[in-house]
Amino acid sequence: MVGSFGRRRRRSDGAAQSGLGRASHPAGGGEHLRVDVSESPGSARIALSGQFDIASADDASRALQALLNRGLDLVVVDLSGLDFMDSTGVKFLLEGRDAARDLGVKLSLVHGGDPVRRVLTVAGVIALFDDADNPQSFP
């Protein structure tokens, strides 16, 4: 037997739904990501906090690319302030990794809390990045 569902919403509270319209942003939105950059000689840290989704990916990518272009030895991407990250965050990290490799910059990660670590684990990408908290774990 094959059944299908979807395109209809049942809610215990009986709230009226308006189909697939996107009049307002859902829980996320670009205004929820904060990007802080700090520098020391030869290295920089880009700290992301709040929520990383498709609405905020461009801001983060521009900030990271600008840092990578500075000719630094090391750039650390700190995800510990994020309380949400989706697969666009993984894409951001992989693009940053490729750009860093092309420019000869070492890129390492601070993985952050459980929600972010889970996304990285499911995507299978944790082992691709140097762990800034534990640099000895990678050659």
Place this chain on the structure above:
Amino acid sequence: MGDVCGKGAEAAAVTGLARYTLRTGAAQVDSPSGVLTILNDALRHERSPREYCTVAYARLDHVAGAFRLTFSTGGHPLPLLLRSDGTVEHVGTHGLLLGAEADPQLVDTTVDLQPRDCIVLYTDGITDAFAPAHALAPADLESLLGSCAGSSAGEIAERIYCTVLDFSSSEPRDDIALVVLRIADREPSQDGRSARLGLAMGGEAA
């Protein structure tokens, strides 16, 4: 079951590439990991700038009256296995997001399915549609599925789907897709083996 990173025309193009590559790949190789590796190659050779997608690819074999599921994942949530006694576990090994590396080293996992066992494939929209305010952690999803033992595939799909959508009246932030496969508990009937499988699927676009 798959999920493309991103939205809009680029994502639609990747979805198209993935669909026809999986169809042709499945005719070339037997193993799910081999099929996904073909898709990984296609993503790396045909998409620039680089695009990524996640897939859980499974094949169900029916041999000598028994069902056997062989599957592989690339960057995708692992399948959930609900046994007839109510025990639940995520099964398999996390594989690398497709498109990320030239050699993703994907692996296959095999599960023998008994009558009334159930397999659930889902996208991360199930867990994250209303995150971070209302996230359905993988352990919560396991508990929910565990309470569904004995239900039909359609009932299980509805239960999970409604649980997620009941979190909030706002629009989900991500697409939601779900496939539930259940081995029936009755003997083969006159009208063939389809009577021994229950299948439910559906989804919601963000």
